Amino acid sequence: MKDTTLFELGSDLYDDNDLGMYYCGKRVKTLNHSYGPEIRNYYLFVLVNEGEATFFHKNGVIRLKKHDLLVMCPGEKIHYIAKTPWSIQWVGLYGKTVEKYMKILSIDGNSPIVKVEEYCEMERLLDDLHKIMGERNEYSKCRQIALIYQFFSFLLRNSSKKSVVDIPESAKRIIDYNFDKNITVKDISNMLYLSPEYLTRQFSEKYNISPKEYLIEKRIAFAKKLLTESTACISEISNSVGYEDQLYFSRIFKKKTGLSPLEFRKQAH
Numbered sequence: 001m002k003d004t005t006l007f008e009l010g011s012d013l014y015d016d017n018d019l020g021m022y023y024c025g026k027r028v029k030t031l032n033h034s035y036g037p038e039i040r041n042y043y044l045f046v047l048v049n050e051g052e053a054t055f056f057h058k059n060g061v062i063r064l065k066k067h068d069l070l071v072m073c074p075g076e077k078i079h080y081i082a083k084t085p086w087s088i089q090w091v092g093l094y095g096k097t098v099e100k101y102m103k104i105l106s107i108d109g110n111s112p113i114v115k116v117e118e119y120c121e122m123e124r125l126l127d128d129l130h131k132i133m134g135e136r137n138e139y140s141k142c143r144q145i146a147l148i149y150q151f152f153s154f155l156l157r158n159s160s161k162k163s164v165v166d167i168p169e170s171a172k173r174i175i176d177y178n179f180d181k182n183i184t185v186k187d188i189s190n191m192l193y194l195s196p197e198y199l200t201r202q203f204s205e206k207y208n209i210s211p212k213e214y215l216i217e218k219r220i221a222f223a224k225k226l227l228t229e230s231t232a233c234i235s236e237i238s239n240s241v242g243y244e245d246q247l248y249f250s251r252i253f254k255k256k257t258g259l260s261p262l263e264f265r266k267q268a269h
Contacts, residue, residue: 003030005027005028005029005030005031006025006027006030007025007026007027007028007130008023008024008025008026009023009024009025009130009133009134010022010023011023011024011133011144013141013144013145014095015095015097015145017095017096017097018095018096018097019093019095019096019097019098019145019148020093020094020095021091021092021093021094021144021148022042022092022093022094023091023092024089024090024091024092024126024129024130024133025089025090025130026049026087026088026089026090026126026127026130027086027087027088028087029050029085029086029087030082030085030086030087031085031086032082033053033081033082033086034079034080034081034082035078035079035080036077036078036079036080037056037077037078037079038077038078038079039075039076039077039078040072040074040076040078040092041074041075041094042074042092042093042094043071043072043073043074043092043093043094043098043102044071044072044078044090044091044092044093045069045070045071045072045090045091045092045093045151046069046070046071046072046088046089046090047068047069047088047089047090047116047119047122047123047126048064048065048066048067048068048069048070048087048088049066049087049088049089049123050066050084050085050086050087051065051066051082051083051084051085051086051087051088052064052065052066052082052083052084053065053080053081053082053083053086054080054081054083055070055079055080055113056079056080056081057112058076058077058109059110062113064080064113067115067116067119068113068114068115068116069113069114069115069116069122069155070112070113071102071107071112071113071114072112073102073107073108073109073112074094075109076109076112078112089123089126089127089130090126091126091129091148091151093148101152101155101156104156105155105156105159106159114155114158114159115158116154116158117158118154118157118158121154122151122154125147125150125151125154126151128147129144129147129148129151132144132147167192167194167199167202167203168202168203168205168206168207169206170192171188171189171192171199171202171203171211172203172207172211172214174188174191174192175188175211175214175215175218176218179215179218179219179222179241179242180219180222180240180241180242181242182242182243182244183215183242185199185200185210185211185212185215188211199211200212216252216256217256219241219242219243219252220241220252220253220256220257222240222241223237223238223240223241223249223253223261224257224264226240226241227261227264227265227268228265228268228269234246234249234250234261234262237249237261238250249261
């Protein structure tokens with residue numbers, strides 16, 4: 001007999017950021033429901049909308065109730081038996097993006113139940129995800145990805161464990177993506193709400209180089225590449241590596257390489 005309380009849709013979503021979804025679905029007032037014992041090879045997130053269940057966890061029996069989010073982790077045995085009419089929503093996810101957020105949230109087989117504070121918002125989100133699953137187009141795919149990231153944003157905001165910001169790594173990333181702009185260590189420290197002195201100390205301790213010297217190295221390395229692989233003039237190269245003053249760029253370049261930009265280009269060819 002067909003289960004008229006079950007509504008589930010499969011998905012072919014797989015994003016370039018290594019975010020995939022197997023399916024999402026819901027149960028509405030299912031009687032005498034039980035799950036497992038089963039082991040999944042992906043993450044299955046189950047939001048309890050209504051009802052209570054006995055959850056047989058490896059560390060003991062746990063009461064599963066309304067507004068709980070049960071996270072079934074890969075390789076973990078899951079078994080529960082509903083004691084009342086059972087209404088739930090779920091989504092099955094996999095990929096490196098999911099694994100990253102699970103580590104940040106400290107959710108694993110030892111702590112699989114999350115107390116959801118923003119229950120109404122999460123319920124609507126999962127409902128929207130289920131509704132849009134029936135559409136098979138690029139808009140639907142993009143919307144599904146957005147909703148999944150929003151789902152994790154709820155969990156992150158819900159979590160009492162905040163991820164610790166790696167200051168040196170954040171500064172390094174800013175330099176890596178902005179060395180071609182006219183930025184300084186003070187600009188970078190302002191972005192991170194730190195003093196330049198504190199940033200320099202933290203950065204130097206981790207990378208054995210100051211952020212100022214690392215910024216110069218990135219600029220000089222890219223300038224060398226442009227001098228050898230392009231026909232751009234010196235002023236264009238200077239602007240391309242964050243130096244508005246061509247003469248200052250040439251002085252820095254010679255100090256680091258022993259050659260002027262023009263001499264370096266001639267020698268390279």
